[in-house]
Amino acid sequence: MRIGLFTPLFQSLSLDQLLLELKKYPEITAVEIGCGGWPGSEHIDIDLLLNNSTAAKEYRQRFSDAGLIISALSCHNNPVHPQAAIAQRDRDIIDRTLRLAERLEVPGVAVGVVSGDEEHLAFAGVTSVEDPPTGAPGPREIEVRRSAKRRRTVSAYRDGARIVVLIPSRFTKAEEAQWVREMVERLDSSARRRRDGGDAALVRRAAELSTSYLGGRAKPASVRWVPSMRTRWASCTPADATIRLSARLRDMPHWVRDYVLVHELAHLLVPGHGPDFWALVQRYPRTERARGYLDGVSAAAHLDLADDLADDVDEPEDTADTA
Numbered sequence: 001m002r003i004g005l006f007t008p009l010f011q012s013l014s015l016d017q018l019l020l021e022l023k024k025y026p027e028i029t030a031v032e033i034g035c036g037g038w039p040g041s042e043h044i045d046i047d048l049l050l051n052n053s054t055a056a057k058e059y060r061q062r063f064s065d066a067g068l069i070i071s072a073l074s075c076h077n078n079p080v081h082p083q084a085a086i087a088q089r090d091r092d093i094i095d096r097t098l099r100l101a102e103r104l105e106v107p108g109v110a111v112g113v114v115s116g117d118e119e120h121l122a123f124a125g126v127t128s129v130e131d132p133p134t135g136a137p138g139p140r141e142i143e144v145r146r147s148a149k150r151r152r153t154v155s156a157y158r159d160g161a162r163i164v165v166l167i168p169s170r171f172t173k174a175e176e177a178q179w180v181r182e183m184v185e186r187l188d189s190s191a192r193r194r195r196d197g198g199d200a201a202l203v204r205r206a207a208e209l210s211t212s213y214l215g216g217r218a219k220p221a222s223v224r225w226v227p228s229m230r231t232r233w234a235s236c237t238p239a240d241a242t243i244r245l246s247a248r249l250r251d252m253p254h255w256v257r258d259y260v261l262v263h264e265l266a267h268l269l270v271p272g273h274g275p276d277f278w279a280l281v282q283r284y285p286r287t288e289r290a291r292g293y294l295d296g297v298s299a300a301a302h303l304d305l306a307d308d309l310a311d312d313v314d315e316p317e318d319t320a321d322t323a
């Protein structure tokens with residue numbers, strides 16, 4: 001018998017952090033990974049793994065290196081939703097989860113079809129269906145849905161840029177206003193925690209790599225995740241020592257992300273891509289392998305990223321569009 005963990009319970013942790021956390025619990029030897037719908041898909045990049053068999057192999061390897069098996073993939077949503085677009089989206093999630101299970105040779109898929117009116121969200125209180133954009137919060141569209149079936153539970157979730165708040169129909173206007181404020185705040189702070197946690201880990205890793213390979217001389221003022229960039233894996237602005245990594249790198253092997261960090265850190269010392277620069281970067285032993293990996297991912301996903309990190313150094317005035 002194995003004891004397994006349903007990874008969405010740790011959705012505030014990155015995959016790296018999750019694997020580290022699991023080291024504390026040697027009795028846990030299996031994981032069930034959320035692949036979308038209500039469990040979210042925080043720990044898996046479904047598109048990448050479906051499009052790139054090397055990435056899929058690496059992904060599995062990370063778990064077996066940690067002494068874990070992936071016992072199941074999991075998605076729970078509503079493929080029979082009365083709104084055709086939502087039903088279709090949810091059917092796609094299920095389909096992709098099944099295909100991914102085959103690719104990852106995972107023996108089980110847990111699919112829960114949850115019909116009705118999002119009442120299921122109540123058990124978690126707050127569910128973030130999609131990550132909000134990481135930029136500063138602007139004015140947002142908030143939709144309040146009253147439900148006669150709902151007695152006392154209030155829940156909220158994000159649907160793209162919109163926030164949907166579900167309340168019992170007997171609530172007064174004042175109660176509604178109070179709960180909308182409360183739920184929006186909760187959603188925001190959980191998103192903030194997730195973001196900050198991720199960035200904090202990135203800052204720590206950058207410091208370790210700077211010490212190991214660059215004599216500690218590269219001292220970034222900030223290192224943070226930004227939403228996936230179509231044409232760049234990462235960027236930096238030597239003038240203010242800031243580094244940004246594309247969210248696309250989140251689920252790649254740690255040694256690929258480390259290479260990108262070393263690359264950007266080296267730019268804080270040498271801005272261009274001349275021999276001096278590469279001499280620094282090549283102190284990181286897996287540089288060539290990581291560059292090959294990124295090339296492979298670009299080609300497989302038809303991304304315009306084939307030039308590696310050739311255009312990643314920004315003048316200060318350039319940074320607005322990647323921020």
Ligand SMILES: [Zn+2]
Nearest residue numbers: 309310312313
């Ligand atoms: Zn570069």
